[in-house]
C-alpha cells in the first residue's frame with residue numbers, strides 16, 4: 001500500500017496534464033483545487049480498496065470536476081414526459097414575445113418605478129395592472145412573486161386576527177408545501193373548517209359565522225378530484241351568503257385559466273373572469289400555470305381591497321422583479337390580441353391535434369430508422385399537469401424505445417446527458433411524448449436518442 005501511495009503523481013504533475021488537455025480553460029486556483037481533491041480521493045481509494053487510479057483517470061476526474069464547477073446548476077432540459085405544465089421542470093415555457101420583452105428590459109434601464117410624465121418616482125405595480133384588470137373584468141389587480149405569496153398576502157391584509165371559513169374539502173395541500181392551514185396560520189388568520197370532507201352546504205357556512213368572521217376562502221382542488229357523493233356550494237351562492245353577512249369572498253383558483261379549456265377537449269377549468277363575474281372580492285391565481293407566463297401570483301378584485309393589499313408591508317417582500325413583469329405583460333398581451341392559443345407555448349401544446357403529434361412522432365421514427373435505430377409510434381396520453389385539470393389527459397401519440405437492456409438505465413442516461421432529456425416510464429416501457437418537446441429542441445433530442453441507441457461507432 002505504501003508503494004501505491006508513493007506511486008501517485010504529484011499535484012504539479014497532474015496539473016500540467018490538465019492544463020495541456022484544455023489550455024486556458026480554467027483559472028489556475030480552480031485547477032489546483034480540483035487536482036488536490038482528486039488526489040485526496042485516490043488516497044482514500046488506496047486505503048479502502050488497495051488499488052490506485054491511473055494517471056489518465058486522475059486527469060479525467062479533475063477535468064470532470066472542473067467542468068461541473070464552472071457550469072450553472074440550472075440548465076435547459078428537454079421535456080419528453082408528456083406533462084405540459086411540469087412544476088419540477090419549470091412549469092410554463094415563455095413565448096418568444098415574452099423572452100424578447102425580458103431581454104429588452106433586463107439588459108438596460110427601464111421605467112420600472114419611474115413616472116415618466118411627472119419625472120419622479122412611480123410604482124412598479126402600474127405595469128401589469130391595467131392589462132390584468134381588463135382581461136379579468138376586475139376593478140384592480142396586483143402581481144406578486146407567486147400564488148402562494150399572493151394568498152398569504154391577501155389573508156395577512158384582510159384577515160389577520162380574524163376568522164376565515166373554509167370548507168373541510170378545501171383545507172388541502174397543493175404540491176410542494178402549500179398547505180391551506182399552514183398559510184392561514186402564517187397570515188395570522190384563524191381557519192374555521194366548515195362542512196365535511198365530501199359535502200359542504202350553504203348552511204354549514206352560515207352556522208359558523210360569528211362576530212370574528214371576516215371572510216370565506218374558496219380553494220380550488222387543483223391536483224386532486226373528489227368524485228361520488230360530494231357537494232360544494234357554487235360560487236354565486238357563496239358570494240350571496242357571504243355578502244349578506246358582510247364577509248369577503250376570497251377565491252384561490254390556483255391555475256386560473258383565462259381561456260376556456262373545454263373547446264380543447266378538456267374538462268372545464270374555472271376561469272378567472274367567471275370568478276370575478278360571480279362576485280368574488282379577491283381572486284388569486286398563478287402566472288406560470290394555465291396562464292402560460294412567468295412565475296407570479298396574480299391578485300384581482302375590488303379596488304379598495306387591492307389598494308390595502310398593495311400597502312401591506314409583506315407586499316414589498318413579495319414584489320416582482322422587472323424581468324418577470326416584462327414577461328408577464330408580454331404574456332397578457334397575447335390574450336389581448338386573442339392569439340394565446342397560437343403564441344403561448346403551453347396553449348400551443350394543448351391545442352395540437354393528436355394527428356399532428358402523430359405525424360411528428362412518425363417523422364422522428366423515420367429519421368431514427370434511417371440511422372439504424374428502430375422505435376415504435378404508439379397511442380398515448382398527455383397530461384396538462386401543474387395543479388390544473390387533475391386526472392385529465394389529451395389523447396396523444398408517443399415514441400416507444402425498443403429492446404432496451406434496462407429501461408431504468410436508459411432513462412437515467414437520457415436524464416444525465418447534455419442536455420438532459422426527461423422521458424416517461426410506464427411500467428417497463430420508456431416513452432417520449434413529442435407534444436411537450438419544443439420545436440427548436442427536436443434535432444438535439446434526436447441526436448441524443450441516436451447516441452443512446454445508435455449502432456456503436458467504430
Ligand SMILES: *Cc1c(COP(=O)(O)O)cnc(C)c1O
Pocket residue numbers: 146147148149151174175178219220221222223252253254255285286287296297386387
Ligand atoms: C398552485 C397553487 C397554489 C400555489 O401557487 P404557486 O404559484 O405555485 O405559488 C396555491 N393554491 C392553489 C389552489 C394552487 O393550485
